[in-house]
Every structure is written in structure tokens, then in C-alpha cells.
Amino acid sequence: MAKEVKHPERLMAKEIRHPQPTFDEETRAYWEGAARGEVVLQRCRECGTIQHRPRALCVSCFSDSIEHFVASGRGQVHTFTVTRQNQAPPFREACPYVLAYVELEEGPRLLTNIVACDPETVRIGMPVQVDFAPSENGLAVPRFRPA
């Protein structure tokens, strides 16, 4: 069977209208970083463990001596799926979209979306770069595009 020929513009993923994130004191630094266009991670001053998601204590040594630092925003696709059915708005309108775990250069993996490319071209191991979608509440949602 002949493969359907798609118009080039149709190959680009549709824009996802991300629901707005909210934060509390434990996650404030991450989301304020995102609003500045930075991926902010936590590092334990005692044992050096880098962790995500943010929390008050080190997941490795249970120390409460946690510092924040700006990560490179570079990583690679650890795993992904092209979501073709999601009945909940606003994702219903965004299908097909790519859901992925991106492994950052610094180690932690973020659940995120891969955008700005044809969903069919996403592969495990693909290098990606963070990309931010501003949200109406003044924050921003980190997602990734091909590097």
C-alpha cells in the first residue's frame, strides 16, 4: 500500500496548550527558574546527589542541606510515546503529541513533551534542548525540542 503523502507543514507537531503549573515553597525555585528560562535542579551539599523532583531533603542521605543550580537544559530522549488518544482537553486537540522522559546531562529525568518536530521522527537517544512555553500565570512550562 502506498504511504500517504503528507504536506510538509502537517508533519510539525501541533502546539500544546499546557495546563498552568502551580508551586509551593518546596518547588518554588524550579518554577521561578522556568519562568526565567532555566532548568533549576537540586544538589545535596552533604553528599552531592542531584535530584528531581524538588523536595526539602536529600533522597540519598536525608540531609536538609539542599542547594539549587542551573542545569544545562541539554539532554537526550530516554523513552517516549506518541499519544494519539487523550480525551481530556486541552490534550484532545493536541493529539498526536509526544510524551517523553528526557535524561538531562546532569542525570535526572524529566517527564515532558518533545515539540517542534514531526512526532514520527522522535527516537530514544535523540539529543534535545529545553524550550519553554510561557503560561498565563507568569510561569513557564519546560519542554524539549530536537537539539
Place this chain on the structure above:
Amino acid sequence: MSLRGQIAIAGVHEHPTRWAPDKSEFQIMAESARGALADCGLDLSDVDGLFAASMSMGAMGIVSLAEYLNLKPRYLDGTNIGGSSFVSHVTHAAAAIHAGLCDVALVLYGSTAASNRLAIGTGLGGGRDASASFVSPYGLTTVGSYALIAQRHMHEYGTTSEQLAEIAVTMRRHAGLNPAAKMRAPIDVQDVLDSRMISDPLHLLDCCIISDGGGAVVVTSTERARDLAKPVVRIEGCGEAVCHPEIARPDLLKIAANQSSEQAFRMSGVTHDDIDLCTIYDSFTITVLVTLENLGFCKRGEGGSFVEGGRIGLGGELPINPDGGGLSSNHPGMRGIFLVIEAVHQLRDECAERQVAGARTALVHGTGGTLGVAHSGATLILARD
């Protein structure tokens, strides 16, 4: 002192309904309770421990259920760890009975997920609070999170869609032998591959069905169970675990079953070779494949070849879900109780056409929450007296 062998499952009942728009969850639970108590020859006045969970029961749900049943138990447990809750409840009931905190425990589940038109796999969004904000902006569905696992498994080990489809085909063949199963028409591997893609690489027929339903399990001491109506099924081992893949650099393919089954096997003294059948949570085909690896029935990465060649079918080396599982029999959202019920029926030799001949020892494994994000696992090893 271990509770191994000292606690038993005395009565079980699977509610026959798959579509019940006229019933409430509590009604399904109560009807199931009546069935399970009748099964072993007890009545509600014998029950002094109550265990239940459902998708809509909140913190006070167990209290409301006790009121509905007009029951005044002396031990209550409304633990909700997702679909594995009821496997976990059997463990908790065994511990409570072993400790003398109750004598006869009733484990209940009821759901009207299908008639409520609940889009379990492809519709439930995350919350809006701070902890959900790391997930909710991205459109994670239940199918999507399992698809993340499947894609990674395929990448690391070359597992194929045909191998995953083999699991769906086997469950459907079993369902054809179960008069109560919702989906009984045979399917083949090509049917699975031709069904529409929901979230790559999972097709529609890689996903469980959605039904209404419920069930009940009666747990008591082995000594007391021996005086009751049905053959005794002893609890030889049990274990539970949680797994959360998002801290630092987690291994997505090492799931909670790894820890919970290790505990259950150690307690039981049983080896993998002793297991005659398994009932395994089959929310998706990939769930069965990675669970088999993590339970230790095959090496990591070998799940794809393990499920081929009829090994997990009736008459095979390790039959899985003779009732047809969640992929074809019933899946009202939290399926764990049916894993226990089917294993007990099999060990009592009550399964007619779908009976695993000579079944003496069964392994039950429930998964709750979602693989790929936070999930729970609960394992039971059961043996015919």
C-alpha cells in the same frame, strides 16, 4: 513468627456483572460479600474485619461501607494503593488475623466504571496542585505511561509488537473458555497489530477493557477455614512494594514486583518451579511482560520470547490469567481482587474448561497506579491445603 501457612482464603465470589448501570458500588460490594460468605458457609455476623477500596471511596469510605452493610468490625483497612489494593488487603488481613486483631476478614471491591463512562486509560488528567505540576502540563495518560515502559523495553531488548500481541491473544483465548468474560471472540496477532494505535507502541488491543464489576474474598485462620465449606487455600507468602521512577536516574524496567515477589518467595520457601499458574495484573500487554521478568520467571529482557510459543497459555508451562484477565474478562478500574479470586478457584479445581490441571500452587501479582510513573506491587503465593 511468620504467618506462612497459618492464614487461608476460605471464600471468594466474583460478581457476574460486566455492565450494571442500575447498581451502586456499595450494592455490588454487598452482593459480592453475600456470595463469598455463602461460598464458605459463613454469614455477615461472623465478619469482624473489613477491607475495601474503590476509585470513589475517600478517606471515610470504609466507614460508610460499614454503615451500608450494618457491620461493626473491630478491624478496618481502607488502604488504596490502586489496582493492587485487594492483593495487599489479603496480606494485611492475614497479618491482622495472625496478630489476633480480627478472626474473619472480608475484602470487598465494587465499581461501575463502564456505566459511568469513565475514560480510565485515556482521559484522567493530573491534579492542579504543586506536586501534580510536574506531570499535569504534559498530557500523561494511563496508556501513555505504560507506553513509555514498552518503548524503552523494545529499545533495550528488541521486544516486538508481535510478542506483546501474543499476550492479548492468549488472554482472549482464555476468555473464550470463561462464560462470564466480556470479550470472548477469538483474535490473532494481526488483529492486535491492526487495531488502532492509542499511544505508541500500544494498540487498542494491547489495552485492558473497561467494565463494571466487583468481588469479595473471605480470609480467616487456616484452622478455622478447615471447618468451613470449601477446600482450604493457604497463604504461603506475601509481599508488597512501591516504586517511583523519577528520583535521580531510575531504572524504568525494574518495577515493584521485583521487591514484593522476592519477599513473598522468601517467606513461602516455594521456588519458581513450584508455581503452577499465575494471575498477573494485565492492564496492558507490557504489564504482563515486565511483571514476568521482575517476578523472576525469566531474565530481564527475555520476557518477549518467554510469552511466545504458548508458554503462558492453558496447557503451557506457566498459564497466566485463565479467566481472560483485564484484557478480555473484566477490568472495572482496580482489578486486583479478581486475581485472588481466580487463583483460589483454580487451586480448588473449580474452573471446568479453563482449569489448569493439577494446580497446587499459584502466584498472584497486582500492580497499582501506573508503571512508568509511581506504582505499587503486591504479591501472594497461595497453595491448596
